[in-house]
Amino acid sequence: EVQLVESGGDLVQPGRSLRLSCAASGFTFDDYAMHWVRQAPGKGLEWVSGITWNRVPIGYADSVKGRFTISRDSARKSLYLQMNSLRAEDTALYFCARDMYAGTSSYDYWGQGTLVTVSS
Amino acid sequence: QSALTQPASVSGSPGQSITISCTGSSSDVGGYNFVSWYQQHPGKAPKLLIYDVSSRPSGVSNRFSGSKSGNTASLTISGLQAEDEADYYCSSYTSSSTHVFGTGTKVTVL
Numbered sequence: 001e002v003q004l005v006e007s008g009g010d011l012v013q014p015g016r017s018l019r020l021s022c023a024a025s026g027f028t029f030d031d032y033a034m035h036w037v038r039q040a041p042g043k044g045l046e047w048v049s050g051i052t053w054n055r056v057p058i059g060y061a062d063s064v065k066g067r068f069t070i071s072r073d074s075a076r077k078s079l080y081l082q083m084n085s086l087r088a089e090d091t092a093l094y095f096c097a098r099d100m101y102a103g104t105s106s107y108d109y110w111g112q113g114t115l116v117t118v119s120s
Numbered sequence: 121q122s123a124l125t126q127p128a129s130v131s132g133s134p135g136q137s138i139t140i141s142c143t144g145s146s147s148d149v150g151g152y153n154f155v156s157w158y159q160q161h162p163g164k165a166p167k168l169l170i171y172d173v174s175s176r177p178s179g180v181s182n183r184f185s186g187s188k189s190g191n192t193a194s195l196t197i198s199g200l201q202a203e204d205e206a207d208y209y210c211s212s213y214t215s216s217s218t219h220v221f222g223t224g225t226k227v228t229v230l
């Protein structure tokens with residue numbers, strides 16, 4: 001059974017950093033591109049970033065470019081999102097998602113999300 | 121990276137068909153056949169309904185169908201059921217190799 005479990009969400013002050021993790025199981029992690037998608041409270045989905053199977057970042061949303069960094073670790077079967085210079089508008093539930101194939105924005109499995117709250 | 125445009129809400133009676141539009145540009149929806157649709161119930165993770173404009177993953181009801189014309193993609197739900205009441209989002213690959221979601225549509229079953 002495919003499982004994606006996010007962790008690392010927390011309440012942090014503006015300007016601080018946070019690292020999110022997503023542990024994958026039930027599939028060959030190295031075969032798939034992976035993504036982070038966020039959802040602010042009561043708002044819609046926003047693609048944040050993605051990374052290819054061979055660890056090449058696909059890109060970043062303009063809203064996080066230069067502040068967030070995506071990475072993955074094959075040995076740990078994990079996806080990461082390093083978030084620096086956090087802002088109030090980064091407050092959201094962060095999902096990790098598996099791309100069905102080739103970075104085409106078809107996410108067939110999702111985690112349940114980890115909540116990031118940026119507030120003083 | 122502007123969000124794709126969807127109607128805020130669509131409603132229909134049980135058994136009816138409804139269609140949700142998703143309008144982008146030639147740099148995303150119109151330029152690639154990489155449009156997906158997701159269903160999200162409150163408090164739940166999104167679920168993939170349609171990928172590559174009109175393909176359905178295994179296990180998704182054939183009441184859901186997708187299409188595209190120019191810069192606008194569409195999701196049609198036929199035989200509307202109470203359990204279809206949820207939020208729906210489109211997404212697309214873009215010319216920047218990034219992805220973009222639609223603004224979301226709340227479907228109400230009357």
